[in-house]
Amino acid sequence: MKIFRKTKLSNEKRAQQLLNNKKYDEVIEYLEDKHNDGEMSADTFYFMGKAWYFKANEEKSLVLFNKALELEPEDAKIYTAIGKAYYWMDEDDKAKDFFLKAINYDKSQAEAYIGIADVYENAQ
Structure with a gap:
C-alpha cells in the first residue's frame, strides 16, 4: 500500500x-x-x-495579497492581482503601478497588460 x-x-x-x-x-x-x-x-x-x-x-483580498507579497516579493501574479483589486476599487493610479511592477518581474504577464489597457481606457 x-x-x-x-x-x-x-x-x-x-x-x-x-x-x-x-x-x-x-x-x-x-x-x-x-x-x-x-x-x-x-x-x-x-x-x-x-x-x-x-x-x-x-x-480583504488586498490584505491577503500583501501578505503573499511579503513572502514572495518578486511574484508577478501577486502584483497583477493587487492591480486588479485596485482597478475594481477605482484606484487607477495604484492599479497601473502594480500592473507595471508585474510586467517588470514577468514580461509575459498578459493580465497585467490588459489591466493597463483598461486603466488607460477609463482615463479617456
Missing part, C-alpha cells in the same frame, strides 16, 4: 480547483484550515485573496 503525503502543490491544486468551480467560501475555509495547521505560503495567501476578490471584497 502506498501512502502519499499531501504537498504544497496539492494544496494549491485543490484551491485552484475550488476557485474554478466558484466555491469561494470553500476555498477560504480550506485555506484557513491550512493556516491553522501551519501550512501557509505565499500561494495560499494568494489563493485566499483571489477567493475574497471573487466575492467582491477587494479590501
